[in-house]
Amino acid sequence: MSKSISKNAIFKTVLNVFNIILPIIVMPVVLSAIQDKLNGYITMGEAWTAVFMIFASFGIYQYGLREVSRVRDDKNKLKQTITSLFIITTVTTTIISVLYAFFLIIFHRNDGYFYTCMVMGLNIVFNMFNVEWINEALENYDFIVIKTMIVKIIYNALTICFVRTQEDFLFYIYLTCGINFINNISSFIYIKKKIQFNFLDLQFKKHLKPMFSVVILANTYILYTWLDKNMINSYIGSTEAGYYGVAQKIMYMIDILMFTIVQVSMARLSNYLENHSKEVYLKLLNKIVKVYFLFLFPASIGLLGVSKQVIIIMGRGTDTYLPAVPILMVFSIYMLTIGVDRIIADQIIYIFGREKTDAKLVLIGGLLNLVLNTLLLITKTFTPTTVIATTLIANLVVIAMEYRLVKKEIKLDIHLFAFENLKYLYYSLIFIPITFAINKFIYGVILSCILDVIVCCSIYFIILIVTRDKVFFELLFIVLAKIKILYNKLKVI
Known part of the structure; x- marks a missing residue:
């Protein structure tokens, strides 16, 4: 696979810059609307879903990324690896989702943030369709960027339009869970069209032990x-x-x-x-x-x-x-x-x-x-x-x-x-x-x-230029070259 790391980095950087700009615009709207008490409820919801998500995903992002990267040039092994890992995480997600619900009912049903945690727990269920690790292992960053940007624009536009006061709190957490589902299912459909599951010679035991270690490490x-x-x-x-x-x-x-x-x-x-x-x-x-x-x-x-x-x-x-x-x-x-x-x-x-x-x-x-x-x-x-x-x-x-x-x-x-x-x-x-x-x-x-x-940025750049920093100038030349190529293409058009 000969995709350029610099091209992948550009795609990923565009996405991450996008993921910074939108929260900078939207986060103040949400924080001022829900106020500090309800923000505390969301924080607790995020905290509990995060720890249960660790065991539901079972280290699939890190482990799946490594294993798929190793076999991505062998189509048969690629299909078998993806199928085996998907079945494992489907089972773990189902089990952990049930345990999460019972945990909240038994230990937190009287807490103010109980319902918030229950709703946000849907993200654990939706994790079943999270196959972004496959896209990253295959370096499909163009799809990841375009899909995520479209979903995030819709999410943030709806948030700005409809989250105004504390009365909109439930709408906000419903919206967050719904958008997460759309983001995951979109990637799942995309992967299914490109790679068919292969249920022959599935391997579970081989993956379970290292995945358990990754649960902690990752x-x-x-x-x-x-x-x-x-x-x-x-x-x-x-x-x-x-x-x-x-x-x-x-x-x-x-x-x-x-x-x-x-x-x-x-x-x-x-x-x-x-x-x-x-x-x-x-x-x-x-x-x-x-x-x-x-x-x-x-x-x-x-x-x-x-x-x-x-x-x-x-x-x-x-x-x-x-x-x-x-x-x-x-x-x-x-x-x-x-x-x-x-x-x-x-x-x-x-x-x-x-x-x-x-x-x-x-x-x-x-x-x-x-x-x-x-x-x-x-x-x-x-x-x-x-x-x-x-x-x-x-x-x-x-x-x-x-x-x-x-x-x-x-x-x-x-x-x-x-x-x-x-x-x-x-x-x-x-x-x-x-x-x-x-x-x-x-x-x-x-x-x-x-x-x-x-x-601060100006002084930092001046120091890099004065010291003739090799890494900085290499990156600068790459960026200038990309700009020149883009300019020439636009000129032709």
Whole structure:
């Protein structure tokens, strides 16, 4: 398969930019309409559906992406692999959907967010038709982008038109679930037209054991933050959990754009390691790391500098969600560690088939997170901000253990924390005094935010140009070449 990684990255970047722009427009509308109490209900609904979704999907995204990427050049094996994995996730989704309903009825039927959780639980059922992992393994990013953009435009247009007050809360959660179903079923129909299921020589036992390890490995972020939100809800309240949820969603919007580089390269890395050589794989990996860090570090530090403005803008200029500001500031640093962990876990450990070992390391981090949160309760310093701080610490410990695994056991000659990679972090640290100065003297929220972004981006680009950064200029030449090609095509038309 000869699809261009740069072309795939462009498609995925367009989609992720689109996924950032629309929430920036719509999220303030929703937050101001439903207010902080109902936002807390949604946060709890998202928290419970997320943890049950982990077991319903059974690691299919990461595992399916790797396995389909390995056999995508063999049509018969491709059909058998897809059929086997689809049957497994259909069974797990059915079982978990029933367990989710019983769980809520038994333990949460008297909570204010009970009905919200029940409705949002439909997303677990709809997960049965989520086959985007097949499209990504086959690198069908053109279809993914076009389909998702159409669905999201409809969803956001309906939200803006009909979600105005707290009375529209139920319509909003119904709409969210319905759009999720349409998005999933569209991909399922598309795949079914291209690839027919093959029920001969199905293999289940081969897949079950590694998929179970992936359940833990691929959902580290969800497991850690799920623990945080549920402890906040239990000891402080669902409204405070909602503040945590708002900060998390804002961080996620930026994080998913950074994830583009990792996401579009996973299938290619897996295919290279399986069908080419370790040297070819390592060469591509080193290139991906540099490009990823070039964007990740300034995005993380930049978000730290504009956290207050972003929260106020998302709250449509009100002070309702101001308690989320310090939470978002810590989340911005946590985003940085998530990015580093993705490189180590997803693009090295997982691709080398060491997910079982990594799952143990992740569980150690989860236990550490629980211990640290318990210490916060004992010392009466338990707040949404300190909770995400302990999660940050736990993630750093996991990263240290994972990197040791890469160097000592996998024995991959990669220097992830060399100066040539970390220099982008050092360049980005200058954003902190710059944003502090601008925010101190410029009082307009939107104006100060715009100035922060323009000044920091300009200085970052100047540093890259002055230092003659090789990665930056390579990307610049690629972009200019693409623009030139597009211009010539339009000229001919």
